[in-house]
Amino acid sequence: MKSGPLNLILFGPPGAGKGTQAKQLIEKYGIPQISTGEIMREAISSGSELGKKVQSFVQSGGLVPDKLVLDIFQSRLDKPDCVKGFILDGFPRTIPQAQGLEEILLSRKSTITGVLAVMVPDEDLIKRLTGRRICKNPACGASYHVDFSPSKKNGFCDQCNGELYQRKDDSFEVISNRLKVYHDQTSPLIEHYEGKKILYKVDGSGKIEVIFQKLCDIINGLTH
Ligand code: AP5
Ligand code: MG
Numbered sequence: 001m002k003s004g005p006l007n008l009i010l011f012g013p014p015g016a017g018k019g020t021q022a023k024q025l026i027e028k029y030g031i032p033q034i035s036t037g038e039i040m041r042e043a044i045s046s047g048s049e050l051g052k053k054v055q056s057f058v059q060s061g062g063l064v065p066d067k068l069v070l071d072i073f074q075s076r077l078d079k080p081d082c083v084k085g086f087i088l089d090g091f092p093r094t095i096p097q098a099q100g101l102e103e104i105l106l107s108r109k110s111t112i113t114g115v116l117a118v119m120v121p122d123e124d125l126i127k128r129l130t131g132r133r134i135c136k137n138p139a140c141g142a143s144y145h146v147d148f149s150p151s152k153k154n155g156f157c158d159q160c161n162g163e164l165y166q167r168k169d170d171s172f173e174v175i176s177n178r179l180k181v182y183h184d185q186t187s188p189l190i191e192h193y194e195g196k197k198i199l200y201k202v203d204g205s206g207k208i209e210v211i212f213q214k215l216c217d218i219i220n221g222l223t224h
Pocket of ligand 1: 012013014015016017018019020021035036037038040057058059061062063064065069089090091092093097128129131132133143144145146148149169178204205206207208211
């Protein structure tokens with residue numbers, strides 16, 4: 001059994017299922033999910049200084065500047081729940097972010113355990129994102145889909161009965177931009193991590209439970 005923290009990157013395009021899978025993985029492995037997108041959406045809805053800085057980028061589907069994202073990550077990493085590791089969701093998204101992440105971890109004598117890349121074709125991503133509904137309760141944040149994984153009570157969360165809403169960046173125009181940004185600026189990370197021999201590709205089409213099992217098999221292989 002390998003010791004040390006379990007530092008995972010859950011990588012994939014918008015709508016790949018990172019958030020859906022991360023919510024289940026954190027339960028199983030007892031480590032927190034760090035979603036830079038969720039941190040930014042919370043900041044926007046609270047009207048904080050950070051929220052004002054990131055709002056225009058997030059709502060247009062562009063990327064928030066690297067320096068700001070690295071600062072957000074670093075302050076999240078300082079929280080005590082990260083001592084046993086973390087699941088990064090939506091970060092890093094550019095080569096400079098990946099390099100910044102490596103430097104931050106190195107300065108703490110730590111490293112990335114593995115990168116799990118969830119691969120889904122663009123046409124499926126568009127269907128997933130336009131039909132996504134999310135629980136408004138920030139402590140829950142469960143993700144549903146009007147066709148693929150509907151909640152039992154229309155418009156409300158199965159887990160906490162919170163109201164469901166549609167993300168502002170889930171409009172067709174913004175989704176198209178997010179996919180373009182992914183292919184231009186984020187997908188080069190696949191080669192970056194392949195070069196480091198820590199990339200594990202998973203077919204993200206098919207049932208949520210089947211994909212979850214494939215992710216668990218990889219993680220178990222990394223820790224034993
Ligand atoms: P972020 O919040 O990270 O969004 P994203 O990467 O675009 O990914 P999503 O959250 O849209 O998709 P997901 O993979 O989590 O899919 P989900 O599980 O919900 O970032 C938002 C914005 O913040 C960015 O555009 C940017 O502006 C900014 N930002 C964030 N991080 C940044 C960074 N590091 N640098 C710079 N800027 C940053 O699933 C999607 C839907 O599909 C759901 O409805 C779900 O129910 C359904 N579904 C899931 N799995 C399946 C399945 N197997 N079959 C059918 N349906 C499925
Ligand atoms: Mg997400």
